[in-house]
Amino acid sequence: MSCIGRFAPSPTGPLHFGSLLAALASYLDMRSRNGEWLLRIEDLDPPREQPGAVDSILHTLDAFGLHWDGPVIYQSTRLKCYQDALEQLLDQGTAYRCSCSRKQLRTRGVTGLYDGHCRRHPPSASASCAVRVIHPQAEQQFHDRIQGFRTYDWQNDRGDFVVFRRDGLFAYQLAVVVDDAAAGVTDIVRGSDLIxxxxxxxxxxxxxxxxxxxxxxxPVITNPAGQKLSKQNLAPAIDPGQRQQLLLRALSLLGQKPPADLATASRDELLSWAITHWNITAVPGTLSLCEPET
Incomplete structure (x- = not known):
């Protein structure tokens, strides 16, 4: 079976260096195995989206030589698919309505995992509600190709999570799972902030x-203050005019050890070398790396 990967940015601003690192790692992992690499725009939260961000993302990926396969997928065009999945979860009794507000959660001292209140005390039919999924396992383990085995203890109903928000928007968790399945995605390479x-x-x-x-x-890239490079932390947009230098820097951070003679290589020569020599086992098995001085 052929492998299929994807890069799935949100259009909340231009791509920054952390975005490039994730896109490059995913791209190389697929191209080194003759797989497909898809592009999905996760545009499900209009208030957070920035005008022109989609065009900027597409232009930047193209300028860095990270060319995707097939048409760009936009989550905003797939709302019925998410609704169908939501109804399936409710019909099979694996999800429930939840009316808890943030204020109510704070009052009950809930700061992390949900306390299961609405599973035990269902809200009225007229209440404005989110939808939570019942986590099917008290303990869960999965193997990550870079970070190794990860184990989670959900403490009974404390792992229940939101798939539909009280403001009427589908949650990230549901949309990403539905879209990955529809596209036949076999391999997901992304930042550790999502682990x-x-x-x-x-x-x-x-x-x-x-x-x-x-x-x-x-690993996600952090600044000297320990903050993840992100649009919220005003990480600067990457400059396509510096693509060779940025690609070399990204390859080094990913543990790929590009040789010194690639310093004068073209963009396509760099990517060709990186595809041929891609080694995911060389990627540092840490959750973060401090941004080096430039």
Whole structure:
């Protein structure tokens, strides 16, 4: 079976260096195995989206030589698919309505995992509700190709998670699982900031009857203050005019050890070398790496 990977940015701003690292790792992992690499735009949260961000993302990926296969997939066009999956979960009794507000959670002292209140005390039919999925396992383990085995203890109903929000938007967890299954994605390479979302996604795959992809989480890049490079932390956009230098820097951070003579190589020569020599076992098995001085 051929392997299929994907890169799935949100259009909340231009790509930054952390985005490039994730895109490059996913791209190389697929191209080194003659697999397909898909591009999905996760545009499910309009208030957070930035005008022009989609065009900027597409232009930047193209400028860096990270060319995707097939048409770009937009989550905003797939709402019926998410609704169908949500109804399946409710019909089979593996999800429930939840009316808890953030204020109510704070009042009950809930700061991390949900306390299962609405599973034990169902809200009225007229209440404005989110939908939570019942986590099917008290303990869960999965193997990450970079980070190794990960184990989670959900403490009875404390692993229940939101798949539909009270504001009427589908949650990330549901959309990403439905889309990966529809596209036949076999391998997911992404940043370690999403590693703790993985057990929820695996649970959803099981409940919806989907197969589970292989997962690999690369370290996220942090600034000297320990903050992850992100649009929220005002990480600067990557400059396509510096693509060779940025690609070399990304390859080094991914543990690929590009030789010194690639310093004068073209973009395509760099990518050709990286595809041929890609070694995922060389990627550092840490959750974060501090951004080096430049």
């Amino acid at each position: 703790d979302e993985t057990p929820h996604q695996i649970a959803l795959q099981t409940l919806l009857g989907y197969s589970t992809p292989q997962y690999a989480h690369i």
